[in-house]
Amino acid sequence: MRLEPQPILHADRVHLAEQVAHRVLARYGEQVLAIGIYGSLAQGSDQLYSNIEMKCVLNTRGEAYSHEWIEEGCKVEVNVESEDVILTEAATVEEDWAITHGAYFALKLLYGSDDFLIQLQAAIARSRDVHRFEKRWIASL
Helix, strand or coil: CCCCCCCCCHHHHHHHHHHHHHHHHHHHHHHEEEEEEECHHHHCCCCCCCCEEEEEEECCCCCEEEEEEEECCEEEEEEEEEHHHHHHHHCCCCCCHHHHCHHHHCCEEEECCHHHHHHHHHHHHHCHHHHHHHHHHHHCC
């Protein structure tokens, strides 16, 4: 097991993410609605030492936790959240929203249907917080 960072090509990092997704599916089974990657890997801008960031959405309620580890010299992070938690979180706007919520806009599915992504985008669009934030920002110009 390698704990120090290792250079990994994009295709190999995607393959590792797919392997992790299969293990997540084996662990959570029918509770899984969607599994996706986000960040530089999803955008295709990852570098040799980039990490793997993943979201796993469950059809349960009130769950939110994260697993992080080193695998094949790459840091892997899997955020596991129930659908209600992720939809509420995605629609909540705070000062660091533009930094923390990129996963909701650029989630690339490895498992699940696009229905969840559509629902996620709709939750963001309907958010009163988003509209209040936009109004405050425009007013500050």
